[in-house]
Amino acid sequence: MTLLEARRIEKTFGRTHALRGVSVAIESGEVVAITGPSGSGKSTLLHCLSGIMCPEAGEVHYDGRRIDTLDEAARTRLRRDAFGIVFQFGRLVPELTAVENVALPLLFNGDGREKSATVARDWLERMDALDVADARPGELSGGQLQRVAMARALVTGPKVVFADEPTGALDSLAGEKVLGLLLEAARVNGSTVVLVTHDNQVAAHADREIVVRDGAAAGVVA
Amino acid sequence: MTLLRVAGMLGRGGSRAERARARLVAVGAALATWFLFGAANVLALHGQLDDRLGPIANRGTRPGTAFAFGLMILPIAAFLHQTGRLASADRERRLAALRLTGATPAQVRLLGALETTRSAALGTVCGAIAYVLLEWSIRGLLLHLPTTAAGVPPALGLAAMALVIAVAAVSGLLAGRHVVTSPLGVTRRATRRRPGRRVLLVPVLGCVPMVARFAGLPVPYRPYSLLLGAGLFAVGMMLSTSLLVWASARVAGRRARSAETLLAARALETDARPWGRTMSVLGLAVAIGSGTGWIEAGIMDDRHTLDPFWLTSFTLVDLALLVAMAVTAAALLVHQAEYLMEHGPVLATLRATGVADGELRRVLLRQGIIAAVLPCSVAALIGLLGLTDTGGLHNETWAWWPVTNAVLMAALGVLAATLTTKASQRRLQRAVSPGRLRTE
Amino acid sequence: MSIGHVLLGLLTERPKHGYELKREHDDRFPGVKPIAYGQVYATLQRLERDGKVAVSGTAKEGGPERVVYEITSVGTDEVRRWLAEIEPPAPYVSSALSTRVVLALIVGGTADGYLLRQRAAHLERMRELTARKNTAGISAGELLATDYALHHLDADLRWLETARQRIGELTKEIRP
Numbered sequence A: 001m002t003l004l005e006a007r008r009i010e011k012t013f014g015r016t017h018a019l020r021g022v023s024v025a026i027e028s029g030e031v032v033a034i035t036g037p038s039g040s041g042k043s044t045l046l047h048c049l050s051g052i053m054c055p056e057a058g059e060v061h062y063d064g065r066r067i068d069t070l071d072e073a074a075r076t077r078l079r080r081d082a083f084g085i086v087f088q089f090g091r092l093v094p095e096l097t098a099v100e101n102v103a104l105p106l107l108f109n110g111d112g113r114e115k116s117a118t119v120a121r122d123w124l125e126r127m128d129a130l131d132v133a134d135a136r137p138g139e140l141s142g143g144q145l146q147r148v149a150m151a152r153a154l155v156t157g158p159k160v161v162f163a164d165e166p167t168g169a170l171d172s173l174a175g176e177k178v179l180g181l182l183l184e185a186a187r188v189n190g191s192t193v194v195l196v197t198h199d200n201q202v203a204a205h206a207d208r209e210i211v212v213r214d215g216a217a218a219g220v221v222a
Numbered sequence B: 001m002t003l004l005r006v007a008g009m010l011g012r013g014g015s016r017a018e019r020a021r022a023r024l025v026a027v028g029a030a031l032a033t034w035f036l037f038g039a040a041n042v043l044a045l046h047g048q049l050d051d052r053l054g055p056i057a058n059r060g061t062r063p064g065t066a067f068a069f070g071l072m073i074l075p076i077a078a079f080l081h082q083t084g085r086l087a088s089a090d091r092e093r094r095l096a097a098l099r100l101t102g103a104t105p106a107q108v109r110l111l112g113a114l115e116t117t118r119s120a121a122l123g124t125v126c127g128a129i130a131y132v133l134l135e136w137s138i139r140g141l142l143l144h145l146p147t148t149a150a151g152v153p154p155a156l157g158l159a160a161m162a163l164v165i166a167v168a169a170v171s172g173l174l175a176g177r178h179v180v181t182s183p184l185g186v187t188r189r190a191t192r193r194r195p196g197r198r199v200l201l202v203p204v205l206g207c208v209p210m211v212a213r214f215a216g217l218p219v220p221y222r223p224y225s226l227l228l229g230a231g232l233f234a235v236g237m238m239l240s241t242s243l244l245v246w247a248s249a250r251v252a253g254r255r256a257r258s259a260e261t262l263l264a265a266r267a268l269e270t271d272a273r274p275w276g277r278t279m280s281v282l283g284l285a286v287a288i289g290s291g292t293g294w295i296e297a298g299i300m301d302d303r304h305t306l307d308p309f310w311l312t313s314f315t316l317v318d319l320a321l322l323v324a325m326a327v328t329a330a331a332l333l334v335h336q337a338e339y340l341m342e343h344g345p346v347l348a349t350l351r352a353t354g355v356a357d358g359e360l361r362r363v364l365l366r367q368g369i370i371a372a373v374l375p376c377s378v379a380a381l382i383g384l385l386g387l388t389d390t391g392g393l394h395n396e397t398w399a400w401w402p403v404t405n406a407v408l409m410a411a412l413g414v415l416a417a418t419l420t421t422k423a424s425q426r427r428l429q430r431a432v433s434p435g436r437l438r439t440e
Numbered sequence C: 001m002s003i004g005h006v007l008l009g010l011l012t013e014r015p016k017h018g019y020e021l022k023r024e025h026d027d028r029f030p031g032v033k034p035i036a037y038g039q040v041y042a043t044l045q046r047l048e049r050d051g052k053v054a055v056s057g058t059a060k061e062g063g064p065e066r067v068v069y070e071i072t073s074v075g076t077d078e079v080r081r082w083l084a085e086i087e088p089p090a091p092y093v094s095s096a097l098s099t100r101v102v103l104a105l106i107v108g109g110t111a112d113g114y115l116l117r118q119r120a121a122h123l124e125r126m127r128e129l130t131a132r133k134n135t136a137g138i139s140a141g142e143l144l145a146t147d148y149a150l151h152h153l154d155a156d157l158r159w160l161e162t163a164r165q166r167i168g169e170l171t172k173e174i175r176p
């Protein structure tokens, strides 16, 4: 079943035509890698698929519902309830400890402080980062930061996990370890994973690759 | 001097934010100059004037009025300092290129200070010219007084201008402290020092003469020892405000049940000093405001009416307090701009993960509330307590006047702090736009 | 590198017979083509002739009687000397991939289709290898060999991408 689909979407920034009619369809439960050279529009595609941005033309559908025409509030709800997002540099809140960072989405959902902390610790353990639970982001290594960021993305049990260069700042072994943890957790959760990367070895972890070139899908390679 | 030439070159190449900051510094310096000129002007008046001019009319109250004008420099200094800090990281990033070309850290810091000083000097000169022109026209056109005698004695005026520029220069040097510039780039100091606890000794020391008097112990050198004690207490309380802010942030962070409170409290806890600085000035305004309530109550109780002299005086005081609060609120606004700039990518990420704009706005709002409530309440209480013994009212109901006044002032202080967050909304919107997800 | 060096290296542990050497070779170097027993036998004969190994006895474990070889001091010196050298960093300029790109341009005028197909094939192979790496109980030796293969395929893929970006220049050169 197709869970997430973009139909001929276009997006421009000033004079830059970042997306020129990309179409992709992502099945439920699948791990898809979006690859392509620098500046080809991978991140922009991810932002459109995840409802962070709206394309100027074309349609984005999630779970049988058109999402690019929803207003900001509705898309925010969708991102909060159904999606989890990981970025290249973790982007944790610097003043909060690792557990508090992971617990943040639950707190925003109105769960109590204790309950969220317990669940957050659980996820840190699954991400092999329980030892840094009480450290602040400034004290963590790149790999630890990403583990915490992934725990934060997964803690709400999202249907789709989006990751933009999640291992971009890590060396190949650390990246592989972190990626393995993410994919394993997503598999257990039954989450679909959309992985933006320009690292072929990362792409090889996916079931399928979508190559983006100059803002268009250059052939979907199964 | 080459450094000056480099500073000039850099000044022309600044970003929009930097030009805005330079303008803010200039405005602050101009305001400071205005108030100092006002003080000098009052001191320079001769003889008895119309009672409707309030405290300016009497020879006896003029030094006090001049002092009050001088006090107005405090909120402006806070404002100037905050503006100096704004975008300091941004500016230093630009200056990091200079480090690559071999400039020493001290030279880079000096350059930063030079930029601030230049803007301040510009504002001071403009402010001085505007003041003198306005004063001349009021004298000549409205009051038909001779315009030859300058209102502000030139020596005092020049001294005031020098003072403003010097304050700006020092603040510029201090602002550079927060940034560590290495040839490869800029990092903000990761762990910010938490406010020291030893400053609490100062207000405690200030209390000693007063407590001794209440306890009936002999207090030597009265009333100077009492005055000194009160002064120490006031200054000490102002110095301790950062600690107060830090403490309430810590407690709020521990007990936070919502994500918004947690985020607000922790941000405040790590960077309590700028809030503390501005809150100390806001607190002073609140304390003075609630203190004047007693004096007002005393006079109303005594005479059942306010003559023009007192009416003008109180109106002037209230006006001054409002201006002080507004300037302080502006300083907070500037600080929040800095917070948003620093946290832009992180907040944009939170928003991307599904945190609503309203929730982010609440984080800002709660920062203001957590920071303001304790210092403003303490200040209002101090304003009430400090003058209890001047009471002895005939009609007890007048006692409600200062109490209401104090509550009002405290509320106004908190309101000023929270209103700034409202004003930060558009900036927040820009700070969390998806484009910020790309920066690092 | 030669089979001789590999066998000498394995013999430094202890004396072994020919079949044992074949089995250990295939176990320890999982990415390499399995060695034929005949080749082991011939190589051992040559090493014995050169004085690098010597017969130390016979062994019989259930099966037929087997000749056990041990390494001599000449052989040990030879292995150490060889280990002190490095592999020549060969420039693999004439690989089949680049030949195909050039031929595709000459014959069909475009290599885009080929490049995408080749990328898909390479990535498919990488996916298989990655999956194998993730199977439980994989040995460290096999992991290392798989990583080696993965990194080489990755290098090919990066070259393919560069080739795609340079194809314009190449086309101009081939069909001016």
Ligand SMILES: Nc1ncnc2c1ncn2[C@@H]1O[C@H](COP(=O)(O)OP(=O)(O)OP(=O)(O)O)[C@@H](O)[C@H]1O
Pocket: A013, A014, A016, A017, A018, A036, A037, A038, A039, A040, A041, A042, A043, A044, A045, A198, B434, B435, B438
């Ligand atoms: N907010 C923006 N403002 C201006 N231009 C943008 C913006 N976002 C993207 N672009 C432009 O759109 C194009 C595609 O950008 P995008 O970030 O999607 O590429 P990418 O494939 O993710 O690249 P990379 O691998 O370097 O991350 C680029 O040319 C970029 O400059």
Ligand SMILES: [Mg+2]
Pocket: A042, A043, A044, A164
């Ligand atoms: Mg990108």
